[in-house]
Amino acid sequence: MPGVPSAAIRSLAEEVVSIARSELPGLEALIGFLEGDDTEFPSLATALSAASAMRTERYELAVAAGREVSAPAGPAAVVVPLLAGPDSAQTRHVRQVVMDAGNTAELTDVLGPHPLLAEALHVRLSEAGLARADRARLFTVATAADGIILATVGGEEAVQAAGITGMLLAARLAVPVMAAALDQEGSMTSVAEQLRAAGSEQLALAPYLIGPELAEGLLEEATKEAGCAAAEPLGAYPAIGKLVLSQYTAALGIPPQQPQGAPSF
Numbered sequence: 688m689p690g691v692p693s694a695a696i697r698s699l700a701e702e703v704v705s706i707a708r709s710e711l712p713g714l715e716a717l718i719g720f721l722e723g724d725d726t727e728f729p730s731l732a733t734a735l736s737a738a739s740a741m742r743t744e745r746y747e748l749a750v751a752a753g754r755e756v757s758a759p760a761g762p763a764a765v766v767v768p769l770l771a772g773p774d775s776a777q778t779r780h781v782r783q784v785v786m787d788a789g790n791t792a793e794l795t796d797v798l799g800p801h802p803l804l805a806e807a808l809h810v811r812l813s814e815a816g817l818a819r820a821d822r823a824r825l826f827t828v829a830t831a832a833d834g835i836i837l838a839t840v841g842g843e844e845a846v847q848a849a850g851i852t853g854m855l856l857a858a859r860l861a862v863p864v865m866a867a868a869l870d871q872e873g874s875m876t877s878v879a880e881q882l883r884a885a886g887s888e889q890l891a892l893a894p895y896l897i898g899p900e901l902a903e904g905l906l907e908e909a910t911k912e913a914g915c916a917a918a919e920p921l922g923a924y925p926a927i928g929k930l931v932l933s934q935y936t937a938a939l940g941i942p943p944q945q946p947q948g949a950p951s952f
Contacts, residue, residue: 690899692728706928774841803926805855834887
């Protein structure tokens with residue numbers, strides 16, 4: 688988990704895990720934080736140690752019970768970063784923790800770009816009254832935006848990746864969508880000006896972020912800079928849990944419906 692640990696962030700992570708577990712009953716999952724390390728908010732390193740200990744304990748119990756079992760092989764855990772798009776600083780940190788843990792875990796890619804994230808962005812915009820909820824039914828919203836700023840963090844690499852999901856969102860909404868970096872000075876203003884120059888009069892900001900990676904006050908500053916309203920971050924939208932599970936099963940080479948013993952984070 689990126690970001691400063693808090694009860695709200697832990698609750699979000701637990702909800703994502705619950706969604707993944709509903710798709711794959713029996714899934715073992717632990718939550719590890721990049722910042723902080725205590726009983727309530729264990730670090731990723733602590734979580735990896737716990738996963739390795741769990742696997743060793745299961746093996747020893749099986750041997751003690753007289754069962755014929757092979758020695759543990761493969762990763763003790765699959766680490767799934769709870770990030771919608773690339774963030775080199777965050778992923779570098781995660782990768783270093785995984786490397787320091789030895790050959791006990793496998794690290795997956797971030798969750799996006801992906802069509803399910805475009806769906807989640809659409810829903811968050813419609814919940815805020817900033818987009819039509821259903822094009823097929825021509826459901827109209829008086830405040831619906833005619834131009835969307837897809838806000839991300841992680842610099843230019845993140846902006847480019849967000850742009851891919853942005854194209855999918857644009858197809859859903861039939862309005863222009865452009866990505867901008869919340870952590871790059873002038874990026875938000877520049878994109879807002881480009882959209883307005885192209886004819887968009889009512890803009891909306893859609894955070895291409897799950898939530899924990901969003902520094903306090905950053906979204907509020909961005910909406911002022913762009914001069915528009917914003918939807919909520921993706922949060923624990925069902926698609927997030929499904930994508931976490933998809934990364935987990937892909938890393939182990941198993942179909943989603945088959946439970947396995949390696950916890951995900």
